[in-house]
Amino acid sequence: MTKSTQGFCFHTATSSHVEPLPNAKKAMAILRAAGMKKINFAGGEPFMNAEFLGQLVMYCKETLNLESVSVVTNGSKVTKRWLAKYGEYPDIMAISCDSFDETTNVKIGRGTGNHLKTVVELSQKCKEHGIMLKINTVVNRYNFHEDMNAAIEEIQPFRWKCFQVLIVPEENGSEHTLRDARRFLISDDEWRLFNEKHRHQECFVPEGNDVMASSYLLLDEYLRFLNKGWESRQKVF
Template sequence: MLSDASPSALLLLLLLLVAALYLLAPPLHPPFPRSATRPLTQVPISVNYHFTRRCNKSCGFCFHTATTSHIEPLPNQKEALRLLAAAGMRKINFAGGEPFLYPKPLGAMLAFCKRELALESVSIVTNGSLVREAFLREHAEDLDILAVSCDSFHEETNVAIGRGEGDQVAQLYRIAGWCRKYGVLFKLNTVVNRLNVREDMNAHVAALKPFRWKCFQVLIVQGENDSAERLRDGNKFTISDGEFDEFCERHRGQACLVPEPNRLMAKSYLILDEYLRFLDRTGKQPSRSILEVGVQRALESVYWDEESFLERGGLYDWARPEGEKGGCGGASVEELDW
């Protein structure tokens, strides 16, 4: 009987009753779907820093076009990188435009990120035309990954796209060899589009042995490549989801293949632009500069699809290898005559 219970037992019973009522009561507000919620804080684990829009190529589907020639002074860039590292950045990818138009500041930023910020991974994405062995010889210890864009192994297709001048494939093989020589992970990027969607690239990919082969479905970005009024009109290069799937199926034997359809790519990249602002791929304005408002406030003002970032494999083994790093396998680079 309750009259025989001790005061402590009665208190415990009362607490249990209150807890049960709390758990059974309906919420005061209906829960939001997960896609509509945002965490109070976000961690910019992997950042793509497009520090210039200038480029020496004219790819017809480019979605980060040369609308400005602005580039921040190197001290500002280093301070922004320091802020990002303090906010949790573990990987930085330098992109453009074409980053090798500025080899000296690029090399300085590589060293800063590796030696002072001690980032896990530092990478570059390039069209490859300006890469020189001397750069890799000097900066290889500060560079984990070098990604080279190549959309076709037929030079006439590269020329039609606007990426090639008739020598891109030979240069690609040279870069792959340099990366192996200096211990840098070699990565291959391909934009699957109307001009290359039926191409069979298996033999070349097997020979090049990239540790990752990213295949992107050509993407239309509002305000960049969405009409004839822009610097680039990517609409004439678009393909269907089914055509993209067929391309990936043709190359499914390549263990390094990482497909990125539009649904995963569009909003899953955290991009810092040449003004040190985060871009918003939903059509909103970019954030203010992280030097002005800090990383967290800048992040809160844009949309970054973190779930798609994880789904497309945004987290992977991205550190420079201690020894030989395997790729897709197959023939050696030297076995194909260029």
Template sequence: MLSNNGMEKVNFSGGEPFLVKHGKHLGEMVRYCKEVLKISVSIVSNGSLITEKWIKMYGKYVDILAISCDSFFEDTNKLIGRAQGRKEHIKQLRKIKDWCTEYNILFKINTVVNTYNKDENMSEEIIQLNPIRWKVFQCLLLEGENVGPQALRNAEKFYIDDDTFKEFLDRHREVPCLVPESNLQMQNSYLILDEYMRFLDCRKGSKIPSKSILDVGVTEALKFSGFDDAMFKKRGGIYKWTKEADKFSW
């Protein structure tokens, strides 16, 4: 339904998309999107459950694999909640980078700037890993999502102000792949679907669901998505998001 209404790219994120059946369901979904729908496919993961076996089996159906990395210090990752049991997050990140190179997947890194990593300088490590994009987000608070009495988790202790975010960006201004996203740029510039296929409207500082596209169709549900198309373009939402260069038209 989404493809028939013009969707050109889908991004699977979470939660952690590799949790269910060790990534088997995710693998079948990316296969379908690539083989049947012929659209660009990306995944955002913390990397902890990604294996070379999965990459060998399904990597050809993935254009971009983005790994969340908020620090290059393991102690800081533990404070943030990025600990991966006995696995070392940074070692796993480097493995995934090598797998992406070997199996022809575009590698990307996502970082959320917060209270615990705001003074870190990641320039050397990011330049060495050389992702196609380093998305740097300002920690965003949404009522019911990560703040407030109904929230499953509370992220207020992670929040940083605009000046602190700018200081982090200034410290990394020489990193060529840096793509910053402030709260203003991020909040309404994504089309987000939840597990019930409802668009989530973030304009009022919380995620307000539309009716499901399965009930009312894509066009009607989109009216309640809160999507800011102008901001999407302004923040660089259109870029080379497929590894098949001949299909890239802008």
């Protein structure tokens, strides 16, 4: 819904466009009719448009009756007021945390040195509202060597999804794209090293490039399927 500052982000739109709410609901209904069972709202930061997000989360859970509705957030704008109004609708709240070392987070572009406090605060808010907490980590050049076991055991997310940093050529793969994520790349051996270190965690779910590149349908801010190699982007309707 908004721009992201992470250097490896694979959707690099320069627009902060927000579709009218009726259009967004129509797109969700079309996807539901086509067989969609789960939906994940991400960004940028979805809570930059908190009321819009809340209306969609409520619609997808209450009207479309999706089995899973989740939101990915950096946690900084999740307010008590929003949770009081919409907290019963999301099944999962996911927060991106690429390192449990703030210096590394800053290098990656994740906050300015206060992100870990936000992670803990969101964890507490989720417990209060019966929302499952998920942590997303992008494993990359700056964090693949890190031992995150102690921090994960302390926070106790229901799921810890770890992604191998992904290059999408048209989005983040060269000096001609808005972001060039090639400096974040790791080898498959380095990816396996990270997995071996953390695979004993029950919540740990690794997702390498071979899975991630083809396992999701992604919509951009114009309700178009996000380009993953196609020559053009097709709108849902």
